[in-house]
Amino acid sequence: xxxxxxxxxxxxxxxxxxxxxxxxxxxxxxxxxxxxxxxxxxxxxxxxxxxxxxxxxxxxxxxxxxxxxxxxxxxxxxxxxxxxxxxxxxxxxxxxxxxxxxxxxxxxxxxxxxxxxxxxxxxxxxxxxxxxxxxxxxxxxxxxxxxxxxxxxxxxxxxxxxxxxxxxxxxxxxxxxxxxxxxxxxxxxxxxxxxxxxxxxxxxxxxxxxxxxxxxxxxxxxxxxxxxxxxxxxxxxxxxxxxxxxx
Numbered sequence: 001x002x003x004x005x006x007x008x009x010x011x012x013x014x015x016x017x018x019x020x021x022x023x024x025x026x027x028x029x030x031x032x033x034x035x036x037x038x039x040x041x042x043x044x045x046x047x048x049x050x051x052x053x054x055x056x057x058x059x060x061x062x063x064x065x066x067x068x069x070x071x072x073x074x075x076x077x078x079x080x081x082x083x084x085x086x087x088x089x090x091x092x093x094x095x096x097x098x099x100x101x102x103x104x105x106x107x108x109x110x111x112x113x114x115x116x117x118x119x120x121x122x123x124x125x126x127x128x129x130x131x132x133x134x135x136x137x138x139x140x141x142x143x144x145x146x147x148x149x150x151x152x153x154x155x156x157x158x159x160x161x162x163x164x165x166x167x168x169x170x171x172x173x174x175x176x177x178x179x180x181x182x183x184x185x186x187x188x189x190x191x192x193x194x195x196x197x198x199x200x201x202x203x204x205x206x207x208x209x210x211x212x213x214x215x216x217x218x219x220x221x222x223x224x225x226x227x228x229x230x231x232x233x234x235x236x237x238x239x240x241x242x243x244x245x246x247x
Contacts, residue, residue: 027062
């Protein structure tokens with residue numbers, strides 16, 4: 001669900017992926033998930049054609065896409081190998097989305113949350129200064145959906161829409177370029193911190209404070225409220241991951 005929601009938030013879910021994109025995504029998930037490890041050779045072209053039931057041209061295009069994302073390298077005579085993680089384009093939308101389909105890496109989650117703590121408080125402050133009535137209505141609508149959600153999935157969607165609305169209400173084109181990173185961080189953390197419905201009661205008032213400050217056009221209060229919310233998220237993540245092994 002989280003990977004699909006990521007594409008929904010990026011407004012790309014309605015686009016039917018080509019066969020090469022589908023193969024690219026399936027291979028990409030396996031690489032990001034560690035099924036195929038860094039330094040490993042992937043299956044040869046014939047085996048990939050047989051596995052996915054596609055032509056060689058489809059496989060070749062899928063491999064090209066993964067090469068462009070930094071996940072694979074092709075060397076004549078020695079095959080196609082998974083590159084070191086340090087070479088991956090971690091800001092690529094697909095790479096960010098694929099992280100949502102595998103077991104979370106604690107270090108990566110913390111790094112994503114670091115990014116949220118850098119950008120989202122400022123986004124809330126800018127939203128307080130520049131949000132239009134329509135944009136504030138969008139934030140409020142997401143907040144109301146959070147409050148009325150009876151299922152975890154509904155709450156997760158509403159929470160994601162709330163943060164997207166705040167981000168877009170900042171009306172900053174450069175910040176919008178970071179949208180995918182923030183969505184990935186948000187969805188990665190939400191699926192852990194809000195796995196228990198009781199946690200929603202703790203989180204909702206923190207969102208309400210952000211909304212109230214934006215409605216009041218109080219930038220310092222909006223920034224402080226978002227910082228408080230993200231600090232609470234970090235505390236809950238630290239508690240959840242304290243017993244999790246991973247790098």
